[in-house]
Amino acid sequence: MERDVLKLENQLCFPLYAAARTVEKRYYKLLSEIDLTYTQYITMMVLWQEKEISVKALGERLFLDSGTMTPVLKSLEKKGFVKRERSKQDERVVMVSATKSGEILKEKAKDIPNKIAACFNLKEEEAVTLYKLLYKVLDK
Amino acid sequence: MERDVLKLENQLCFPLYAAARTVEKRYYKLLSEIDLTYTQYITMMVLWQEKEISVKALGERLFLDSGTMTPVLKSLEKKGFVKRERSKQDERVVMVSATKSGEILKEKAKDIPNKIAACFNLKEEEAVTLYKLLYKVLDK
DNA sequence: TTAAATTCAATTGAGTTCAATTAAATTATA
DNA sequence: TATAATTTAATTGAACTCAATTGAATTTAA
Numbered sequence: 001m002e003r004d005v006l007k008l009e010n011q012l013c014f015p016l017y018a019a020a021r022t023v024e025k026r027y028y029k030l031l032s033e034i035d036l037t038y039t040q041y042i043t044m045m046v047l048w049q050e051k052e053i054s055v056k057a058l059g060e061r062l063f064l065d066s067g068t069m070t071p072v073l074k075s076l077e078k079k080g081f082v083k084r085e086r087s088k089q090d091e092r093v094v095m096v097s098a099t100k101s102g103e104i105l106k107e108k109a110k111d112i113p114n115k116i117a118a119c120f121n122l123k124e125e126e127a128v129t130l131y132k133l134l135y136k137v138l139d140k
Numbered sequence: 141m142e143r144d145v146l147k148l149e150n151q152l153c154f155p156l157y158a159a160a161r162t163v164e165k166r167y168y169k170l171l172s173e174i175d176l177t178y179t180q181y182i183t184m185m186v187l188w189q190e191k192e193i194s195v196k197a198l199g200e201r202l203f204l205d206s207g208t209m210t211p212v213l214k215s216l217e218k219k220g221f222v223k224r225e226r227s228k229q230d231e232r233v234v235m236v237s238a239t240k241s242g243e244i245l246k247e248k249a250k251d252i253p254n255k256i257a258a259c260f261n262l263k264e265e266e267a268v269t270l271y272k273l274l275y276k277v278l279d280k
Numbered sequence: 281t282t283a284a285a286t287t288c289a290a291t292t293g294a295g296t297t298c299a300a301t302t303a304a305a306t307t308a309t310a
Numbered sequence: 311t312a313t314a315a316t317t318t319a320a321t322t323g324a325a326c327t328c329a330a331t332t333g334a335a336t337t338t339a340a
Binding site (some may be wrong): 090 | 288290292297298301
Binding site for chain 2 (some may be wrong): 318319320324328329
């Protein structure tokens with residue numbers, strides 16, 4: 001008697017998919033206070049680390065392709081948080097960086113990670129385990 | 141000296157978000173062979189279990205709201221896999237069920253879960269741990 | 281040096297997702 | 311019973327996401 005593999009409850013993909021969206025929704029309220037969506041937020045996080053980065057490298061960091069990055073970056077540019085500039089050395093490349101206003105945003109964002117931690121409902125040790133397993137899935 | 145909390149690498153949300161999309165992408169090829177998207181696939185999984193279910197109950201099972209469910213169900217209906225029918229007892233309620241063609245699809249789909257397991261790159265024990273932690277996040 | 285291949289960003293089209301609202305029906309209350 | 315509150319699905323509008331394609335530029339190879 002084999003168990004039914006085509007059952008939502010027997011699939012690992014489903015809680016992964018559902019948890020990702022659920023957590024993103026929990027972010028929503030906090031992020032709307034600083035006028036960012038989740039995708040814009042993780043984009044800014046990279047730009048707070050890197051002085052300047054190409055669209056391609058940014059997409060690789062975020063596991064997103066140009067069809068996603070381009071509109072996100074244009075939207076951030078419109079809000080004044082980001083500067084986009086075509087590279088002089090290689091005109092195919094567009095370099096992205098945070099503006100002054102984008103840097104100031106980092107200050108406003110600095111409490112968000114701690115507030116979010118509460119949304120996970122995990123002990124520190126469990127969070128570490130989850131973190132490692134997720135990166136293992138990503139590494140493939 | 142506090143570590144920088146606003147770093148992608150220090151966030152649990154990010155690998156969760158990235159892994160979910162990555163796994164969904166790995167499904168893509170397999171699912172396209174049976175003409176389903178991922179969302180349509182998990183919808184069908186519920187309908188393969190339940191004879192009949194309301195849109196609301198379906199959405200609750202999948203953690204999706206009616207704004208998502210309605211177009212997904214209409215698309216499945218168009219493909220002939222699903223029947224939508226307003227309840228006689230309460231006209232606010234729409235009941236959904238798999239058609240004959242939708243049932244046949246289950247046969248074609250039965251190999252997918254095993255093929256997908258390989259995409260996770262986790263040992264059985266790790267997969268179980270991940271599964272439990274994700275449901276803990278979902279429970280909130 | 282020309283032609284082919286590659287790289288990169290942008291665009292397009294289809295689908296997903298959610299918050300907020302609307303419309304219709306039922307249920308509860310005065 | 312009439313009114314208000316609730317429930318439910320659908321709609322709307324904005325944003326995200328990806329596969330596939332396009333167009334421009336650079337790099338490689340003949």
